[in-house]
Amino acid sequence: xxxxVQKYGGTSVGSTERxxxxxxxxxxxxxxxxxMVVVVSAMSGETNRLIALxxxxxxxxxxxxxxxxxxxxxxVTIGLLAMALMELGLKARSYTGSQVRVLTDxxxxxxxxxxxxxxxxxxxxxxxxxxxVAGFQGVDRDGNVTTLGRGGSDTSGxxxxxxxxxxxxxxxxxxxGVYTTDPRIVPEAQRLKTITFxxxxxxxxxxxKVLQIRSVEFAGKYKVRLRVLSSLTPxxxxxxxxxxxxxxxTFEEDADMEQALVSGVAFNxxxxxxxxxxxxxxxxxAYQILDPIAxxxxxxxxxxxxxxxxxxTDFSFTTHRNDLKKTLDILERVRxxxxxxxxxxxxxxxxxxxxGVGMRSHVGVASKMFRALxxxxxxxxxxxxxxxxxTVVIDEKYMELAxxxxxxxxDLDQPR
Amino acid sequence: xxxxVQKYGGTSVGSTERxxxxxxxxxxxxxxxxxMVVVVSAMSGETNRLIALxxxxxxxxxxxxxxxxxxxxxxVTIGLLAMALMELGLKARSYTGSQVRVLTDxxxxxxxxxxxxxxxxxxxxxxxxxxxVAGFQGVDRDGNVTTLGRGGSDTSGxxxxxxxxxxxxxxxxxxxGVYTTDPRIVPEAQRLKTITFxxxxxxxxxxxKVLQIRSVEFAGKYKVRLRVLSSLTPxxxxxxxxxxxxxxxTFEEDADMEQALVSGVAFNxxxxxxxxxxxxxxxxxAYQILDPIAxxxxxxxxxxxxxxxxxxTDFSFTTHRNDLKKTLDILERVRxxxxxxxxxxxxxxxxxxxxGVGMRSHVGVASKMFRALxxxxxxxxxxxxxxxxxTVVIDEKYMELAxxxxxxxxDLDQPR
Numbered sequence: 001x002x003x004x005v006q007k008y009g010g011t012s013v014g015s016t017e018r019x020x021x022x023x024x025x026x027x028x029x030x031x032x033x034x035x036m037v038v039v040v041s042a043m044s045g046e047t048n049r050l051i052a053l054x055x056x057x058x059x060x061x062x063x064x065x066x067x068x069x070x071x072x073x074x075x076v077t078i079g080l081l082a083m084a085l086m087e088l089g090l091k092a093r094s095y096t097g098s099q100v101r102v103l104t105d106x107x108x109x110x111x112x113x114x115x116x117x118x119x120x121x122x123x124x125x126x127x128x129x130x131x132x133v134a135g136f137q138g139v140d141r142d143g144n145v146t147t148l149g150r151g152g153s154d155t156s157g158x159x160x161x162x163x164x165x166x167x168x169x170x171x172x173x174x175x176x177g178v179y180t181t182d183p184r185i186v187p188e189a190q191r192l193k194t195i196t197f198x199x200x201x202x203x204x205x206x207x208x209k210v211l212q213i214r215s216v217e218f219a220g221k222y223k224v225r226l227r228v229l230s231s232l233t234p235x236x237x238x239x240x241x242x243x244x245x246x247x248x249x250t251f252e253e254d255a256d257m258e259q260a261l262v263s264g265v266a267f268n269x270x271x272x273x274x275x276x277x278x279x280x281x282x283x284x285x286a287y288q289i290l291d292p293i294a295x296x297x298x299x300x301x302x303x304x305x306x307x308x309x310x311x312x313t314d315f316s317f318t319t320h321r322n323d324l325k326k327t328l329d330i331l332e333r334v335r336x337x338x339x340x341x342x343x344x345x346x347x348x349x350x351x352x353x354x355x356g357v358g359m360r361s362h363v364g365v366a367s368k369m370f371r372a373l374x375x376x377x378x379x380x381x382x383x384x385x386x387x388x389x390x391t392v393v394i395d396e397k398y399m400e401l402a403x404x405x406x407x408x409x410x411d412l413d414q415p416r
Numbered sequence: 417x418x419x420x421v422q423k424y425g426g427t428s429v430g431s432t433e434r435x436x437x438x439x440x441x442x443x444x445x446x447x448x449x450x451x452m453v454v455v456v457s458a459m460s461g462e463t464n465r466l467i468a469l470x471x472x473x474x475x476x477x478x479x480x481x482x483x484x485x486x487x488x489x490x491x492v493t494i495g496l497l498a499m500a501l502m503e504l505g506l507k508a509r510s511y512t513g514s515q516v517r518v519l520t521d522x523x524x525x526x527x528x529x530x531x532x533x534x535x536x537x538x539x540x541x542x543x544x545x546x547x548x549v550a551g552f553q554g555v556d557r558d559g560n561v562t563t564l565g566r567g568g569s570d571t572s573g574x575x576x577x578x579x580x581x582x583x584x585x586x587x588x589x590x591x592x593g594v595y596t597t598d599p600r601i602v603p604e605a606q607r608l609k610t611i612t613f614x615x616x617x618x619x620x621x622x623x624x625k626v627l628q629i630r631s632v633e634f635a636g637k638y639k640v641r642l643r644v645l646s647s648l649t650p651x652x653x654x655x656x657x658x659x660x661x662x663x664x665x666t667f668e669e670d671a672d673m674e675q676a677l678v679s680g681v682a683f684n685x686x687x688x689x690x691x692x693x694x695x696x697x698x699x700x701x702a703y704q705i706l707d708p709i710a711x712x713x714x715x716x717x718x719x720x721x722x723x724x725x726x727x728x729t730d731f732s733f734t735t736h737r738n739d740l741k742k743t744l745d746i747l748e749r750v751r752x753x754x755x756x757x758x759x760x761x762x763x764x765x766x767x768x769x770x771x772g773v774g775m776r777s778h779v780g781v782a783s784k785m786f787r788a789l790x791x792x793x794x795x796x797x798x799x800x801x802x803x804x805x806x807t808v809v810i811d812e813k814y815m816e817l818a819x820x821x822x823x824x825x826x827d828l829d830q831p832r
Binding site for chain 2: 019061064087096
């Protein structure tokens, strides 16, 4: 019997009415013959309420005890959803992370899953039960409650699908899938019926926050077939329609049709650009610049260093705008140390990226992209490329224009 | 090192401010050199909120899932109290019922504790930690969450004290001890510095609801020294004063002084009286009357049957007023079956009882009691006695008068 793991976020279980709707949707899949495991988040607002209580007691709550408190949010939801399923005449049983058990490391508030013992759930499925599991939480080897950190229930969903070798992991959210770009910027943006894991990762890192990036990595690692679906469709939607709605995230090697050249246009304007000008072009210079940045826990994204001239080179990277001042302070010290000429910061930039596994074998994509931007008079400040992504850094005032132009240039506004 | 188990109810932990006060009180005892284990309830209102959510989903919530949901109430409190203790510079660690573990039977919503594994807590105490434990909950052999039912955290407190062989179990409530009678009826009522378990049981069953009766039974069974204390005193109260405040519940054999004849006057007006008149006085008749009542899950309290006359007898008992109609309906069928003359119900009655281990060897107590009531013109409808209790059923309009008269007659208004 085919097995499906469904994951519902906080908004989807935000009230007892919505929990009843989730039960209806699960019952529909069960009636269609699927074995069902359902992973749920805390009711929306609940985790924030619990954390606020903790902070009233301790401004910086003890990590172990914070997890004890926060984990109750999901525990309430699993009990309520199991009841709602029973009310519809189904057999259902709830599990906390410790009851499953979901073994994690000891990192409270941001634990990583080490192992899922699926034996209890297997037994339940065999007996015709729907298993309802608390996302976001686990237990360490010493029996302490742990949580996976914010948004971790996407990862829980995928982890259960991997452990149970589910046929599909369905993540229900308040959007109905992954789009070629943000429809708020390009109204013609099209929903992608499929996208590969690699593309999804590149889209996510550039700001298309449909799924937690960690859950996508996890799915890729364990080859979990992942589908993003809307929890806003009526629960009565015929299963044949729901089964193919949303966006399916596939493995590249699964692709049974010719890949589109480009799948989407991603963008991000949360970053700032930093350049160290006139750096002596000697071995180890990149390390000397970046190590103090990493030491300060500042995340760095695009890094570009071009070939040197006259024994000097320029070294650029982007970082989050909030970290710009801190970064410049650190680099000023570095500048003196390495004898560079100048450090320049610019927070009026944005990143725009083309993503697509199909571009791998098509060198023409880059030149077509650069020409399209040039025709609009958009100057490119930095370029960075990977196998399936081309990212440019441009003046932020051109962001919407660049996204629209690229979306049209690569025919992304055509129905797919 | 002396070990104390303290138990705080929902009102005592009803807000983060109150939780901080509990932490101060615990810290004071710890500073005085005691090893401390603290058992807590859910924040007041929280259990009701959770049950209401469950009932929105299922009018009669599934018992297993209801426990999953309800148990989160205490889990939040333990985390918050552990944080509050840390904020005061103490080492503290929280435990859910399953983490301890508190092994119970499988009876969801009203489970009974089978065994407490105290090894984790012992280790913590040895390392100087305050152990903060969720009351009201446990786990069955299959790892399912169970709850002990309403008010069960008093029982949890006593059970932990028993398992850990604590020197004392302190139950903090919103009253400061057990009184000779209800001070709302007799303003001169005196707080008892000590009371025996047997007396406490008799007081509780007659309506002095300071402690859950089950917790008192448990304490008696495992010889746990139990003290009821007020959580309304300032947490800064010197330990020497707090240590002897409230009421200590002792074992009869501990008594190192002459027992008072009478310890208190209990009363209850929630009951109704039922009499089956003119019952054939044959063997098995009591069974034939009471068995259908028990079958209907109706609880029966005082039962009186006097000697028969002319082959007939009258059979009376009391039951809760809410069950009177149901009881009369059942007895009407029984009446026809056994050939009794008549069934009479009366819900305008009350019970008043004298309690005291000292009365055991003093036959004069009963006659003194009956004379005092007679002098006030109070007619006694039923009398029932046990070793340490004399209960009378009288017209409810005389209740306050009877309580006041008996309280004075037995010198209970003298400071003790």
